[in-house]
Amino acid sequence: MTNEQVTSILEGKIQLIETAEGALYLVGPIKLPVNLKGRTVHFHWYCWLDCKEATDDFGRIIEKLISINLAEFQQSSVLAYGDFAEADEALIRMHSICHTGDIFGSKRCDCGFQLKQSMQMIADHGAGALFYLANHEGRGIGLFGKALAYILQENGYDTVDANLRLGFADDSRDYRDAIAVLRQLRTKPVTLITNNPKKLEALERAGMNVAGRRSLWGDQSEYNKKYLQTKIGRSGHLGESSCNND
Numbered sequence: 001m002t003n004e005q006v007t008s009i010l011e012g013k014i015q016l017i018e019t020a021e022g023a024l025y026l027v028g029p030i031k032l033p034v035n036l037k038g039r040t041v042h043f044h045w046y047c048w049l050d051c052k053e054a055t056d057d058f059g060r061i062i063e064k065l066i067s068i069n070l071a072e073f074q075q076s077s078v079l080a081y082g083d084f085a086e087a088d089e090a091l092i093r094m095h096s097i098c099h100t101g102d103i104f105g106s107k108r109c110d111c112g113f114q115l116k117q118s119m120q121m122i123a124d125h126g127a128g129a130l131f132y133l134a135n136h137e138g139r140g141i142g143l144f145g146k147a148l149a150y151i152l153q154e155n156g157y158d159t160v161d162a163n164l165r166l167g168f169a170d171d172s173r174d175y176r177d178a179i180a181v182l183r184q185l186r187t188k189p190v191t192l193i194t195n196n197p198k199k200l201e202a203l204e205r206a207g208m209n210v211a212g213r214r215s216l217w218g219d220q221s222e223y224n225k226k227y228l229q230t231k232i233g234r235s236g237h238l239g240e241s242s243c244n245n246d
């Protein structure tokens with residue numbers, strides 16, 4: 001197969017999304033059968049690359065990738081389900097990466113539970129998307145930063161103060177790229193799965209039509225009790241008893 005043939009196969013699967021800083025190259029949909037609690041659920045997977053250069057010459061972008069060590073950087077992705085573009089109602093989750101919770105199943109937080117539960121909620125609902133935001137680790141302080149913060153937490157600091165004492169912001173997550181991708185995939189209203197009002201605000205500020213919110217609490221234990229209390233007490237998360245408005 002020639003380079004031209006390879007490029008022409010890929011071209012039909014790449015979309016250019018221009019941003020204020022350059023462009024996002026969105027590749028997909030790619031078929032992704034997923035094991036959800038023993039049942040095979042068929043998602044449509046997309047991944048995006050953030051670049052300074054905006055061009056529709058995708059062959060050039062693909063050629064450039066060889067000289068970049070992509071694995072050293074984080075790329076985010078989205079798992080869409082059902083007729084995500086057109087369904088009247090769609091559930092979305094903006095999930096911040098949590099290496100310890102999502103991959104290792106750590107019980108210090110509720111992230112692993114939220115990841116699996118939101119995928120299940122989306123599949124049960126019939127249409128939706130889970131955005132897996134890979135540059136959000138530790139609410140934006142990175143994995144190494146989170147490891148340092150954990151040590152401070154083992155010495156009495158809560159989640160917020162541990163970040164602050166290290167000189168980081170408590171929460172520096174940015175949702176702009178994810179929202180740009182969401183807009184590309186769906187313009188109809190969305191219902192957001194979250195307990196965090198800042199995520200709702202980010203979507204509304206960007207002009208997205210937010211139809212409602214579904215809360216997501218669970219897997220509470222002695223190990224994450226303080227973490228969950230701090231989310232409500234200091235980070236402004238809406239508690240379990242707050243109403244869903246969808």
Ligand SMILES: Nc1nc2c(ncn2[C@@H]2O[C@H](COP(=O)(O)OP(=O)(O)OP(=O)(O)O)[C@@H](O)[C@H]2O)c(=O)[nH]1
Pocket residue numbers: 094095096097098099108109111114136137138139140141146149150153159163193194195196199216227231235237
């Ligand atoms: N800095 C720091 N980050 C943590 C800690 N535990 C989990 N995280 C990160 O917190 C992020 C998830 O944020 P949360 O505040 O738990 O929840 P949220 O995403 O704001 O809100 P929901 O949508 O309701 O889940 C993930 O990126 C985790 O890596 C911690 O102890 N310290």
